[in-house]
Amino acid sequence: MLRARSIRTHPPSQSQRLIWNQASDLISWLRHGLSANSDAKTSISSEQQQPKTENTPVSVTRLAAKDKLRPKVPTDVTIPTFRRSLNLANCRSVYRAFGRFVLDSKHRLTSTHLMDAWQIISQCRPFIVSKKGPYQVRLATAEDVANKHLRILQIVPANIFAQLLTTHYERAMFIGSSTIDDLDTDIIVASETVVVGCLVEAFNYMNDHKHAVSFFEAYDRDRRLWLQEHQIREASYENTNNDESSDGHDLSLKDKLGQFETVTELSRGVYSSYLRSLAALKLSKKIVQFYENDEHQLKRICGTVSNLHVLLHACYNERNGKLARKAIDAIILGSPAAVIPLGCYELAIRANLRHRNRGTQELLAALDLANVLASNGGYKLKPDIWSALIKVSLNMDRPDIALEVFQSYPHHCIPETQYHFRQALRAACRLRDTTAPKMMHFRWLTHKKEYSNSETLLYERTVYQNTINVSNLDAKEVLHMDSLSFNSPAFDKEVQADLLNMMLWEMLKHSHAMSSIVQVLDLMEATCSKGSTAALRQSVVALLQHNVSQEGMSSRAAVEHSLSFWEKHSSVLRGQGFLVLLLLDECLEHKWDDDCEFLVDFLLDRHVAQLPIVTIVKIMGMNEARGRFEANARIGEKLLRKLSKANRRKLRDDFYERLLMSYFRLEQFDKVSNMYATNDLEKRYPHNEKLRTIVHDAAAH
Numbered sequence: 001m002l003r004a005r006s007i008r009t010h011p012p013s014q015s016q017r018l019i020w021n022q023a024s025d026l027i028s029w030l031r032h033g034l035s036a037n038s039d040a041k042t043s044i045s046s047e048q049q050q051p052k053t054e055n056t057p058v059s060v061t062r063l064a065a066k067d068k069l070r071p072k073v074p075t076d077v078t079i080p081t082f083r084r085s086l087n088l089a090n091c092r093s094v095y096r097a098f099g100r101f102v103l104d105s106k107h108r109l110t111s112t113h114l115m116d117a118w119q120i121i122s123q124c125r126p127f128i129v130s131k132k133g134p135y136q137v138r139l140a141t142a143e144d145v146a147n148k149h150l151r152i153l154q155i156v157p158a159n160i161f162a163q164l165l166t167t168h169y170e171r172a173m174f175i176g177s178s179t180i181d182d183l184d185t186d187i188i189v190a191s192e193t194v195v196v197g198c199l200v201e202a203f204n205y206m207n208d209h210k211h212a213v214s215f216f217e218a219y220d221r222d223r224r225l226w227l228q229e230h231q232i233r234e235a236s237y238e239n240t241n242n243d244e245s246s247d248g249h250d251l252s253l254k255d256k257l258g259q260f261e262t263v264t265e266l267s268r269g270v271y272s273s274y275l276r277s278l279a280a281l282k283l284s285k286k287i288v289q290f291y292e293n294d295e296h297q298l299k300r301i302c303g304t305v306s307n308l309h310v311l312l313h314a315c316y317n318e319r320n321g322k323l324a325r326k327a328i329d330a331i332i333l334g335s336p337a338a339v340i341p342l343g344c345y346e347l348a349i350r351a352n353l354r355h356r357n358r359g360t361q362e363l364l365a366a367l368d369l370a371n372v373l374a375s376n377g378g379y380k381l382k383p384d385i386w387s388a389l390i391k392v393s394l395n396m397d398r399p400d401i402a403l404e405v406f407q408s409y410p411h412h413c414i415p416e417t418q419y420h421f422r423q424a425l426r427a428a429c430r431l432r433d434t435t436a437p438k439m440m441h442f443r444w445l446t447h448k449k450e451y452s453n454s455e456t457l458l459y460e461r462t463v464y465q466n467t468i469n470v471s472n473l474d475a476k477e478v479l480h481m482d483s484l485s486f487n488s489p490a491f492d493k494e495v496q497a498d499l500l501n502m503m504l505w506e507m508l509k510h511s512h513a514m515s516s517i518v519q520v521l522d523l524m525e526a527t528c529s530k531g532s533t534a535a536l537r538q539s540v541v542a543l544l545q546h547n548v549s550q551e552g553m554s555s556r557a558a559v560e561h562s563l564s565f566w567e568k569h570s571s572v573l574r575g576q577g578f579l580v581l582l583l584l585d586e587c588l589e590h591k592w593d594d595d596c597e598f599l600v601d602f603l604l605d606r607h608v609a610q611l612p613i614v615t616i617v618k619i620m621g622m623n624e625a626r627g628r629f630e631a632n633a634r635i636g637e638k639l640l641r642k643l644s645k646a647n648r649r650k651l652r653d654d655f656y657e658r659l660l661m662s663y664f665r666l667e668q669f670d671k672v673s674n675m676y677a678t679n680d681l682e683k684r685y686p687h688n689e690k691l692r693t694i695v696h697d698a699a700a701h
Contacts, residue, residue, distance in 0.1 A: 069218040071122040071157050071192055079156060080176025080187045082164065097151035098173055098188055101129055105198040111208040114199065121195060126154045126180055126187055142181040153188045154178070158219075159226040161191040162263040191263070192219075197270040200277075209277035216266075216274040223264050230260050268300050272307050279310045287314035292323050302330035305338055312347035321352030321362045328369060332376070345373040349385055353392050363396055367405070374411065381412045387420035391427045399435040402428065406439050416443070417495050422502065429506035436507060437516050440500075444523055497529035504531065508538040514546045524572045531572045540566070540582040555592045559583060563602065577603070581612040588618060593628060600635055604642045611643075613652065620658035632662035640679075653685045660694045672698035 073079075109117065117137040120127055126140040128151070140152045154176075156164070176189040196219045203212035278287050291298045291311065301307045308331050315324035328348050331338055352358075352366035366389060373379045381389075386409065393402035406424060414421055428436040504520045517539065524531060531539070543565065547558035566572075566579050573579055580599050587595045596619045603611055616639070620632045636659035640648060656679070663671045676682065676695045685691060 069118075069122075069215055070222060071124050071155060073124045073157065073160070077124055078178060079160065079164065080154065080178035080189050082174055082176055098153070098190065101153060101190075102194065102198055104129065105195070106202045106205065109202065111203065111206050111211065114202055114206075115211070118199065121155055124155060124157070126152045126178065128152055140180055142183055145180050145183045145185045151188055152180070152185060153190055155190045155192050155195050158192045158223065158264040159230070161189070161193070162260045193264055193266060197266050200266075200270050201273045204273035204277050207280070209280045212273060212277040213281065213283075216270070216277075219266070226264060227261060268303060271297060271301050272304070275301060275307060275310055279314065284314035284317040287311065288318045288320050288323055291327075292320070295326075298323075298326060299330045299334055302327050303335050305331070305340060305344065308340070308344055309347070312344055312351065315351040316347050316354065319351065319354045319356045321348070321355040321358070321365060324348040324351035325365045325369065328372070332372075340377060342373070342377065342379045345369060345377060345379065346382065346385060349373075349389075353388055358392075358396075360396065360398070363392060363398065363401065366392075367401060370405070374408075381408070381414070383414050383418050383420035386412060386414055387424045387427075390424045394427050394431060394435070399428075399431060399433055403435055403438055403442075407442055416499070422499065425499065425503055426506055429503055429512070430510050432510060432512055434516070436503060436512070437519050440503060440520065440523060444527065493527075493529070496527060497524070500524050500527070500529050501532045501535050504535045504539065508535065508542055514543065514550070517542065521569055521572060525569045528571045530574065533574070536572070536574065536578070537582055540579060541586060544583065544586055555587070555590070555595050556598065559587070559592075559595050559598065575608075575610075576606055577608045577610045577612065580608070581615060584612060584615045584619070588615070588622065591622070593619075593623060593626070593631065596622075597631055597635060601638065604638055607642075611639075611647070613650070613655065617652070617654050617658060620655070620662075624658060624661060627665075629662040629665045632658055633666065633668075636662070648679075653681075653688050653691065656681055656685075657688075657690050657694070660691065660698075664694055664698055667701070669698040669701050 105114070105117075120137050120139060123139075127137055128140050128144050130136040130138075144152060172194045173188055173190045176187050178185065178187050196215055200212045200216050203209070203215065275287060278284075278290075287310075291301065301311065308327055311327050312324055315321070315327070325348060328340070328344070331340060349366045349369045352362040352369065355362040370381055370385070370389060373381065386405065389405045390402045393399070393405065406428070409416075409421065425436070425439060428439050500520060500523065504517070504524070507516055507520065521531075521539065523529075540562065544558055544562050547553045547561050548555065551558075553561065562583060563579070580603050584596060584599050587593075587599065600616060600619070616635065620635060623629070623631045623635075636655070639651070639655075643651075656675070660672050660675060663669070663675065672695060676691065681688075681691055
């Protein structure tokens with residue numbers, strides 16, 4: 001039965017629809033209400049104005065909560081004026097008081113106390129911080145003005161603070177003059193930027209990441225609006241007065257905007273705390289969106305390796321390789337002395353390889369990062385990243401890049417016995433081009449010297465082999481360096497043969513050109529690598545079929561060519577008998593009767609120890625079904641004549657059944673009786689009724 005779904009109720013019809021695209025409209029609605037329709041709304045009865053219920057939009061509730069994190073200047077509060085004259089001792093006292101306030105805000109409070117203090121500070125009224133006892137913030141009174149040992153502080157919204165200092169460049173605070181209960185006093189006027197920064201860092205330090213993110217985003221949201229409004233205001237003012245003469249001391253529009261932006265900008269440490277809080281909340285998507293749209297903050301945050309590592313983790317999680325590459329470039333250009341760890345490079349490479357809309361640009365970026373990793377950092381690629389670069393290049397139809405990465409494995413000291421090296425070769429074999437043969441030639445360069453044209457290449461291979469050999473030595477051999485022998489192979493013959501057999505099998509499975517298959521077999525012969533049973537079976541069949549179908553050879557010519565070819569590759573074979581057995585099976589399948597007899601003669605002439613008796617009996621059965629009794633008689637007589645006595649004893653009764661039946665059909669009845677008696681078949685097969693019947697019928701004639 002279907003589960004009954006609850007009907008979703010809609011908000012009251014009288015609630016106004018918001019236009020969320022314009023942030024200024026949103027702030028205006030939150031702070032001032034619906035001023036445009038205030039007269040019409042007053043006519044609505046109180047019964048129709050329903051209170052807030054759970055149907056209230058969640059976004060409105062969240063924005064209202066964030067709005068409480070912003071300071072508001074009451075109408076009865078006056079902003080202190082800038083005090084120009086101040087002695088040095090007083091300045092030092094002010095700076096110490098302000099610094100103590102900043103440190104106490106970061107390290108002496110709990111999350112609850114910090115929020116309580118913010119409720120007082122955000123009123124933008126003068127306040128003091130108690131020196132003794134626990135950290136406590138309260139509003140200043142007239143008694144505090146008389147106490148010369150207390151420093152009164154007051155915060156001002158960042159946009160107002162920046163406008164107050166149009167002729168003075170102060171980012172954090174200044175000394176102002178104000179009145180409290182008609183008493184004149186000096187007040188430390190702090191920018192909201194510094195206080196919010198302290199709160200964000202403090203919440204991050206306390207692991208209260210939700211508050212840290214909320215404070216930062218609430219401030220950053222308003223700051224973006226201030227910058228837009230300030231830019232529009234200054235541009236309008238400049239256009240109005242562009243015809244008037246101006247002295248050389250006036251600031252240009254660009255300088256004014258830059259000063260306003262600098263004063264309201266949070267410090268890099270605050271951005272770092274915000275970044276870490278987002279990472280702790282696993283909001284990787286928000287991290288990527290924030291820094292992807294802000295090149296300036298990206299350069300600032302990537303000034304330290306720790307921030308870079310957090311940002312790259314977010315890029316990896318969100319599969320954004322473009323931002324990861326920008327972050328690496330930013331720290332290289334902005335902090336050339338920074339030591340970038342290997343993990344940062346690897347995260348950037350993986351992010352590009354996992355990019356959502358991965359294209360050639362991301363692949364080239366990953367390759368360039370791999371080169372920077374080796375050249376600037378002096379690191380070596382891990383085998384899994386090296387293999388991933390090759391696989392992605394092949395999947396994107398860029399075999400040139402795959403070959404370039406593969407040829408770097410001696411430099412990165414990637415062991416050829418590792419799983420990832422094998423997988424890289426396997427991936428190359430899936431393409432029907434020359435990538436796999438080129439990789440094979442590069443790897444087995446010592447056996448194919450005609451492919452070598454670079455001294456650097458040979459030097460890297462020598463260094464690679466020396467590294468692998470040293471890693472395989474035990475402690476005693478390392479202590480006795482005289483015992484080191486760098487002329488030994490990098491790995492044993494068994495592993496080498498396994499790699500070549502794997503490549504041969506994969507190339508056969510994906511229908512590579514026969515010329516590429518022959519190159520692998522030539523290399524296996526040169527390295528004396530034995531072929532596996534499955535790979536050899538497919539190779540023999542593929543070569544025979546290629547000669548018949550592609551080269552247009554006759555069946556006999558194709559068989560003779562196969563025998564000649566495999567005779568030159570005897571090190572790959574597992575014996576002549578195995579080869580002839582495979583050829584016999586193919587001849588049987590295609591009903592090449594004369595070629596079957598030719599192969600049997602070939603076996604007997606070579607005196608092969610182990611004959612495929614079962615297959616020969618099948619041939620004789622096929623000849624019998626087609627009435628080719630003369631061929632059976634010839635095959636049987638050759639076997640009995642050329643085999644030794646011990647091997648003749650191994651012939652089975654079905655062989656003699658085929659031979660005697662052929663004599664019988666040819667009406668050579670005397671040979672039936674002689675063969676039965678000469679080979680003592682009655683004693684050897686006393687229960688074979690078929691043999692006795694043939695002999696009895698022959699005697700009757």
